[in-house]
Amino acid sequence: MIGRNTGAAYGSSSALSLGQMSAEFQVPSPLVPTRESLFARYCKQHTDGTWAVVDVSLDSLRPSPVLRCRRRPSGCLIQEMPNGYSKVIWVEHVEVDDRSVHNIYKPLVNSGLAFGAKRWVSTLDRQCERLASVMASNIPSGDIGVITTPEGRKSMLKLAERMVMSFCGGVTASTTHQWTTLSGSGAEDVRVMTRKSVDDPGKPPGIVLNAATSFWLPVPPKRVFNFLRDESSRSEWDILSNGGVVQEMAHIANGRDHGNCVSLLRVNSNMLILQESCTDPTGSYVIYAPVDFVAMNVVLNGGDPNYVALLPSGFAILPDGPTAGIGEIGSGGSLLTVAFQILVDSIPTAKLSLGSVATVNSLIACTVERIKAAVSGENAQQA
Template identity: 80%
Template sequence: MFQPNMFDSHHHLLDMGHNKTPENEMDLIRDDDYESKSGTDIMEAPSGDEQDPNQRPNKKKRYHRHTQHQIQEMESFFNECPHPDDKQRKELGRRLALEPLQVKFWFQNKRTQMKAQHERHENTQLRNENDKLRAENIRYKEALSNAACPNCGGPAAIGEMSFDEQHLRIENVRLREEIDRISGIAAKYVGKPMMTYPNLPTRSLDLGVGNYGPQTGLSSEVFGAADLLRSVTGPTDADKPMIIELAVAAMEELIRMAQSGEPLWIPSSDINCGELLCEEEYSRIFPRGIGPKPLGLKSEASRESAVVIMNHVNLVEILMDVNQWTNVFASIVSRAVTLEVLSTGVAGNYNGALQVMTAEFQVPSPLVPTRENYYIRYCKQHSDGTWAVVDVSLDNLRPSSISRCRRRPSGCLIQELPNGYSKVTWIEHVEIDDRAVHSIYKPLVNSGLAFGAKRWVATLDRQCERLASLMANNISAGDVGVISSPEGRKSMLKLAERMVMSFCTGVGASTAHTWTTLSGSGADDVRVMTRKSMDDPGRPPGIVLSAATSFWLPVPPKRVFDFLRDENSRSEWDILSNGGLVQEMAHIANGRDPGNSVSLLRVNSANSSQSNMLILQESSTDSTGSYVIYAPVDIVAMNVVLSGGDPDYVALLPSGFAILPDGPTDPTVGINPEVGSGGSLLTVAFQILVDSVPTAKLSLGSVATVNSLIKCTVERIKGAVLCDVA
């Protein structure tokens, strides 16, 4: 397949379509001619020299039939760049033996065809929705007009109704008004293409209509330009009764699964994998659920419990606030959005809250595909004071999408304990197509340690410890160095928190966070992405490259973690330290494990002519994985933070490591050169500012430099830790 200069096309893609309008394109294309050709017979417009002034206007145009090879090549190019520039058209025409004008007309016709298909689909959906709304409106009117007194059978007056009946009548009136409003909107726009709607939100929540094509707005911000934009919409009113029924059933299933023991749950032979679900027993107890398992998907189900240092009210708030939830579980949730809130719950808390959401879940490695879900989240307080939050997929509301991951009722029970603690019982139950997972990560994913309940609970426990440390109003005995006030301690912890979240957005397989993946960047085993940073006080302005790679080491994860976080061994792998002495200037302990800490390091350069450098570093570990994340920081800005100043304006470009076990731990197995034998899966990720001008073009030399840097670091780490093993 022909590929243009990747960097030219990258910048062109960011601006594509800005100078073209559908009206300009339609001036050059005859829809009826194109429709009859189905994309294979393309009309050639005569040049100015070929036109006959006496030619009749309706004289039949001359057509040129492209070869199958030419069509395939242009189709492939269209998928990557529907608006090629003059240079790209000339190069494509040269390779396919076509004139640039022929290429130009083919792309214009192709864009028109795609637009027409999208418009027909949108119009059909709008007409169907309008019919549903009219029928629903009629049904509500009939129900209201036929309301009768339960005692005498006559017309009911408000005063004769029970409280529940009054509530139902009020709710019916509200629904009728809402449906009238929606019906009016739908009727107004039936027959018009979606692209011409004035001032409608991109999500089109009111209409329940999908978005297609490269539109701007929330969908593209949430899902990134690399995605095929799915129908990321709120549910229609016709769907809402079914959603409520599904949520109630899912809550009942979650409670029963959390409270059941054997034979539904079977203890795992591996102490790190928790309890596993017996599929036969599950099918017997819950014969209906959300339907049979789709072909090609396999089940993953696990349960885990823990006592965490956070009260139940705060835990529920974190789970029901999408921003807090994403921040706390940044290493697992790569992106999430609440599409619609169907119920906010009762006044003052989230009891009865119901949300429609979409989220993407990740493992910190580019070798493990992310998992996307479209689902409802339902929160309820039960009679014994226990809170429960349940998720369940709504894939049947998106029948056109092919789901690779489906969530059966999953979530957690939260029980209040004394002294601000809570007991959390977590259940993860999904059906997944994981065939795209790299072979070295298969044992980890199959064991449930990658996406299962144990990872959620371990991450929550770790984050609760960290939040407790952040909220402390004193300087603990474990804190040492230049921190002189509680305010400076808190600012440094907040800066480290932002650094960790920023690192997690660029290390996994997701491209949701304004990153653009560079294909053919020179190394098959290194994933390279780029991003333009502008008007963001938390990042330096310019072009940023992110490079990440994952590999296996026949060394236990704890040994790798201790090696990478130790400032005394930093010079063995950190090329940027240039062999200088690394000194810890400040240390904040933020967890029970001594490896959980935030440090400020100073690199004393071996070359006296070079200025010293400060590095902010956070290391964290739990039973499912460990992280060492760091970023160079400006000395002046860091002094402001240490004095209690606002950390949000400190520019950071974090790099670091994610260290995962290579599979379940079997204490009877020694360290052998086989994946799944107690070794480590190490992901190395760098973010580097390659040009301080955001409008500059990315150079091949920058990509080659980042590739060399990450490969050299990998070789140094391998040499150091394997030498220790030997």
């Protein structure tokens, strides 16, 4: 979910506020359109200390030829617990036209898992875990590898967070950036779009080509997640590693699940890769980006990570329906999104060549086939 405050909040005290917001609610796949919404958000703290945050749609106030989503009264109650935790009750009530959702995603969307209260609560829980990890001071030395200071640990986590946000913003079917479907791209539709990177210290300058595809796998989500995040199996799908030896140089746990972590990987002693893997009951991600040796050394010593140029690629793994729980090994199949961001020209004014598109298309098609072969073979052995 991506939102922004478009109006000043006001109220009689700090415990009461009303504001206007617009948001895009997203699923990490180009096959599921985002849900746009303009709404008023009302926040109030009750006398018992409980907070109420309520949203209601304002979409009828703005002209639109097609209204695909209207946010009926929705929101959450947040109650402080005596043990330092919070109890959150979330209600999601939306009127929506989902006819443009691709068929393979309709069971997930119709179940409410894609845009529902369970996903928002899981996302909130994961964010709390990340914040706790950033603020933690009692970190065992064996957990951090080449990171030697708390400042270096925080800088690496901050860089990983920016990498994840960049990936999620580049893989969804946003209204801001339109996808083009490549013809003759194979069994799956490969969607591409280009972006110009200019004067952004966090991205290399030039023309960036985004390519993504989503498809179904007859393998439980947890198994797909564990396969893709494991550095020992990376050579089975990562073409760019050229089958080389992958070594984990640093590891930061940032959640209760063993799969929630940030890693620094070294490939053949000549390539560094920053990777974050994360999972919750509604979905999993494995996101990575090549990083410069010099820039990463600055980060490991606690330097500013905002000037490290990143072009993240990776995977989003979702259950294929309401009965396929992420944590259940024996559950149903997976919906896997594979996405790449590649700098195809260092000159922002250059035109995209057909050769660049063909190369990226070949890269994504080969990666998909390798993943299918690897996880299907593993699934057959376990069966």
